[in-house]
Amino acid sequence: MDERTRQQLIDQHREAIQNLESPPATESQGETSWPPDRFYLLWHIVVGMALGGAGSLVSLVANIVGAPLFGRHPMELIRVFLTFPMGERALNVEQGFVLMVGCVLFLATGAVFGVLIHLVLSVYFREAATGRRFVVATVIGLALWVINFYLILSWLQPLLLGGNWVVQMIPPWVGALTHLAFAWTVAAGQVLGRFEPQKSTHA
Numbered sequence: 001m002d003e004r005t006r007q008q009l010i011d012q013h014r015e016a017i018q019n020l021e022s023p024p025a026t027e028s029q030g031e032t033s034w035p036p037d038r039f040y041l042l043w044h045i046v047v048g049m050a051l052g053g054a055g056s057l058v059s060l061v062a063n064i065v066g067a068p069l070f071g072r073h074p075m076e077l078i079r080v081f082l083t084f085p086m087g088e089r090a091l092n093v094e095q096g097f098v099l100m101v102g103c104v105l106f107l108a109t110g111a112v113f114g115v116l117i118h119l120v121l122s123v124y125f126r127e128a129a130t131g132r133r134f135v136v137a138t139v140i141g142l143a144l145w146v147i148n149f150y151l152i153l154s155w156l157q158p159l160l161l162g163g164n165w166v167v168q169m170i171p172p173w174v175g176a177l178t179h180l181a182f183a184w185t186v187a188a189g190q191v192l193g194r195f196e197p198q199k200s201t202h203a
Helices: 003-021 025-030 041-070 076-081 083-092 097-124 130-161 165-169 172-193
Strands: none
Touching (some): 041 076, 041 172, 076 165, 083 097, 083 130, 097 172, 130 165, 130 172
């Protein structure tokens, strides 16, 4: 066997060994790593819901504490909130199961909007400074207030229930501060809910 043939056989065997050591392309593509090495949507949805629920809780507690200072029922916000499904009779609810359900619905609504704010901050302002992120959260919070109150509920509640209690009974400054407390809580909570994709160790 001449030297050239011998070298060709060595190269062929070496290539075959390398192919055996490397996993098939379909197998490596099907593998999932943890933590994920790219944008992880499910993580952001779960964290956004948690932060949104926390933001709603902060807003609710602030209203419960502040309402009596202005001669209002501590659960005034929830009673007005419940006028959307229940109509005017929700304003006469003093305590009990109905108010508890209202609190749960209020927190659930905040959880949904929390996903929105968290995704916007995570996708478009991931590397932004803390101050800028709070400015963005402020804009989103005020936008949600204007859209919810004046672009949706102002005509939808009268159309469905014959009254406009949400817009008429919640002073603008209360509505704005409630939404701001919510948005700021979500922005602050992102310090704990920030997802860092792992760096790939493969060449």
